[in-house]
Amino acid sequence: MIIEGRHLYLPYLPVFFFLTVLFSGLVRPTVGYAKDRLSSAPATSPTPIAKPEDFERKVKIEVCQLRSKGLLAQVQELCDQMEKGALMLMTRKFNQKCQAFIDENGQLGEWGVQLLQTISRVDNDCFFQQLDVTGLCPRFPQMNRIEKSKFWVWVFASIAQKESSCNPSAQTRGFYGEADGLFQLEHSYALRRGSGRDPDLCRTRGPTDSQDVTFQFECAVSIFRDVHCKQNRPIEYKGGYWEKMRGTRRGISALIKQFPGCK
Numbered sequence: 001m002i003i004e005g006r007h008l009y010l011p012y013l014p015v016f017f018f019l020t021v022l023f024s025g026l027v028r029p030t031v032g033y034a035k036d037r038l039s040s041a042p043a044t045s046p047t048p049i050a051k052p053e054d055f056e057r058k059v060k061i062e063v064c065q066l067r068s069k070g071l072l073a074q075v076q077e078l079c080d081q082m083e084k085g086a087l088m089l090m091t092r093k094f095n096q097k098c099q100a101f102i103d104e105n106g107q108l109g110e111w112g113v114q115l116l117q118t119i120s121r122v123d124n125d126c127f128f129q130q131l132d133v134t135g136l137c138p139r140f141p142q143m144n145r146i147e148k149s150k151f152w153v154w155v156f157a158s159i160a161q162k163e164s165s166c167n168p169s170a171q172t173r174g175f176y177g178e179a180d181g182l183f184q185l186e187h188s189y190a191l192r193r194g195s196g197r198d199p200d201l202c203r204t205r206g207p208t209d210s211q212d213v214t215f216q217f218e219c220a221v222s223i224f225r226d227v228h229c230k231q232n233r234p235i236e237y238k239g240g241y242w243e244k245m246r247g248t249r250r251g252i253s254a255l256i257k258q259f260p261g262c263k
Contacts, residue, residue, distance in 0.1 A: 094157060097166035101157035102150065111182075111213070112153040118217040119152060122201065126229035127152055133235045136253055137262035147261045155235075156220065158255040159183050168213050181216040185223075198222040 094101070100109040108116070119127050128148055133140045137151060157166070163184040164170035171180040171187070178187035185202070186192045187210055192202045202219040204210050223241050227233060233240070236253055256262075 094161050095165055098157050098161050100166065101160070102153050106150065108150075108153060111217075112157075114213070114217055115153055115156050115221070116149055118221045122218065122221045123225045123229065126225045130229050131224075131235060132228075132233075135234050135236045136256045137259060139262055143261055151259055151261060154259045155256055156183070156217075158252050159220070162251045162255065168216060169211055180210050182213070183216055183220040185210065185216060185219050192219075196226070198226065 100111040101115070102108055102112050128145070133151075140148065140151065143151065160166045160182040164182050166182060168182050169180070170182075170184070171178060172184060173179075177191055179185060180187045186195065186197070189204050193199070197219065201222040202215075204215065210216070227240050228235060228237065235256075
């Protein structure tokens with residue numbers, strides 16, 4: 001379920017209050033061994049924080065550094081709660097149907113799993129090594145494999161959210177004819193063939209094939225591969241298939257940039 005408004009933030013106020021007090025120097029940790037080791041650390045001047053999101057990022061980094069040094073036993077739980085909070089903020093951007101990609105706990109849904117399986121079959125190297133996404137996600141090269149996988153689930157969820165509200169049966173009529181499905185692909189096989197789409201992955205053999213989710217994932221992933229990897233073009237390429245992903249400020253691009261790991 002998507003958590004919105006005040007219901008999203010209230011459970012995390014105690015955590016952020018504790019961290020605010022901890023790092024402002026008003027209190028000291030009460031864990032014995034942590035207290036002794038922290039007292040020997042050199043004093044540092046607090047860095048002014050201009051924006052709330054900068055504060056959250058700074059606190060998360062500092063808390064996780066303490067955890068890595070073994071200073072605070074309870075920090076593990078705090079970091080986990082903050083990570084879960086970030087994922088809840090992520091899924092707040094999507095409607096209920098898009099939870100089939102990823103839920104508020106960061107667990108992949110049926111469509112998220114299917115997407116990664118499709119990427120693996122079509123061209124794994126394209127998405128995880130070759131494709132340049134730094135224009136929308138500067139930290140992508142530093143992510144681990146799990147983070148990169150969730151990023152790609154987030155990308156296709158963003159496309160589906162903006163193109164069809166995550167409705168696999170959605171149909172619209174545009175300048176070039178009908179488009180349908182999660183990613184609003186060309187409905188006409190003749191148009192797909194004329195546009196140079198993959199002859200196997202983007203081929204339909206019946207009037208309702210374009211409504212099949214497997215077809216939609218395979219064709220969409222192959223379009224990504226053909227436009228961006230085979231032609232060595234970045235994710236925000238202005239001649240890409242999805243108009244709302246052309247450039248860095250369009251609807252899909254703006255949503256992709258909000259993936260927490262990119263900041």
